[in-house]
Amino acid sequence: MNMDWKLLSSEYLFKDNWLTARKDKCLTPTGKIIEPYYVLEYNNWVNGVAIREDGQVIMIRQYRQGIGKTLLEIPGGTMDDTDPSPLFAMQREMLEETGYEFKEWVSLGSIAPNTASSNNFTHMFLATGGVKVKEQQLDHSEEIEVVVMPLEELQQLVLDNKIVHSLHTTCIFYALLHLGKMAMK
Template sequence: MMNMDWQLLSSEYLFKDQWLTARVDRCLTPSGKIVEPYYVLEYNNWVNAVALTADGQAIMVRQYRQGIGKTLLEIPGGTMDAGETSPLLAMQRELLEETGYRFEEMISLGTIAPNPASSNNITHMFLATGGVKVQEQELDPTEELEVVVMPLAELQQLVLDNKIVQSLHTTCIFYALLHLGKLGVK
């Protein structure tokens, strides 16, 4: 296999914040080409989960997304906090905070890269089963989430009808449906 990795020659931070860091890199390709400027956005890693109640209902959240200016139906998830090293523990925390549910089993569905061309982070996907509500939501000061519980078949149809537009969430839903045997592969 041909080595296609670029060599990082220099890197300069343009902006650093809790939620976003932007840098500009200067790179050398294996064929000797200099690529500059190359912009990279740094984010903490993310977690998300298809969360199912003890009776198999899907737990969703509705929230406003400023990036596209719409309120969306999504699966629970969020950012791994600074210092959090366990995606599983981060996901359990996010589920409890956003939904108030605790889960009997957490199954890893793998990791994906949200945008590997320009972002450095990954998303850890889970299937959470056996959910029982144990508390009220504990939302961050800027979060406003509505919990929506629906039959899994309804969630499946929403995805098939392209009604779940958050691509990282749709990917997790497809992996969960495949794991559950609810997605026929043709």
């Protein structure tokens, strides 16, 4: 059974570098008109679990205005329009936020942050063999502290629900599964 809606019209309500909001008018396969249906447009995002050559995990701590708290997270960010691929964007973000380059990269897949109202995807990565090559190069709005910890500590933080950013927690779980540090029951 086809459940896809048909887009009848779309109107932009707000456009900015970081947020675009539109109002859609849609037709369901059963003939219902859904109006208005609001969609937030964002660039795609990237995030990644970063592991140094010595096996320690590189985390970042930064303030998040959305929930008004300073959080421990994995590196990541918004893909720029000039980024040729998600991997390129992740390598750029990792270098900017941590100052590290990595020998190996594994794609952990892509997830949709909020399929009901957002149009973008988050591309997840595992980076290993990290070596610090330079100092951070942060955007004007970023204040990021680099935090290094054992992989087992990160695993426990996730299990204890101490990493609250859902996109980051998902990436961490996929990375731990890939590394054989987390088993499916």
